[in-house]
Amino acid sequence: MKNLSRRNFVKNVSLATAATATFSTADAKNIKDIFVHHVYFWLKNPNSEADKSKLLEGLEKLSKVPTIRMVHIGSPASTNRSVIERGYAVSWLCFFDNLEEEEIYQKHPIHLKFVEDYSYLWEKVIVYDAIGPKR
Structure with a gap:
């Protein structure tokens, strides 16, 4: 269960990072x-x-x-x-x-x-x- 929790944490951090990168200010005109x-x-x-x-x-x-x-x-x-x-x-x-x-x-x-x-x-x-x- 510990590995699963860590995996979910890493996945959520990755999603948040991807969202930030995807919708950065530099890309604002493309949103x-x-x-x-x-x-x-x-x-x-x-x-x-x-x-x-x-x-x-x-x-x-x-x-x-x-x-x-x-x-x-x-x-x-x-x-x-x-x-x-x-x-x-x-x-x-x-x-x-x-x-x-x-x-x-x-x-x-x-x-x-x-x-x-x-x-x-x-x-x-x-x-x-x-x-x-x-x-």
């Missing part, structure tokens, strides 16, 4: 071009830790798609305000350099295999795609 893809999964068996673990396994595999610039896999936070949706089981947030890179991801064999192998786990999926505002 408006970033394509954000945020997916929320509701499981068919919401109380099944095995199903949630299986979905997380699939998302880890999915994170290997080469056009993904940065990824975050999450669960609902303990925050509690009227505007917060906490009914989902897992969220999948990834950033792409542009729409074209996200379209490559959608057709990539790893993504297609993820849907084929893991879609039996969820009853509902909501996707929010966003780009920077036109100025």
Whole structure:
């Protein structure tokens, strides 16, 4: 368990470092071009830790798609305000350099295999795609 905790710590530090590097001031002019893809999964068996673990396994595999610039896999936070949706089981947030890179991801064999192998786990999926505002 100690190694797992250390591994998670190193992974989180790496993600924070990557986020800082990805969105540094030097790149600020390019942030408006970033394509954000945020997916929320509701499981068919919401109380099944095995199903949630299986979905997380699939998302880890999915994170290997080469056009993904940065990824975050999450669960609902303990925050509690009227505007917060906490009914989902897992969220999948990834950033792409542009729409074209996200379209490559959608057709990539790893993504297609993820849907084929893991879609039996969820009853509902909501996707929010966003780009920077036109100025």
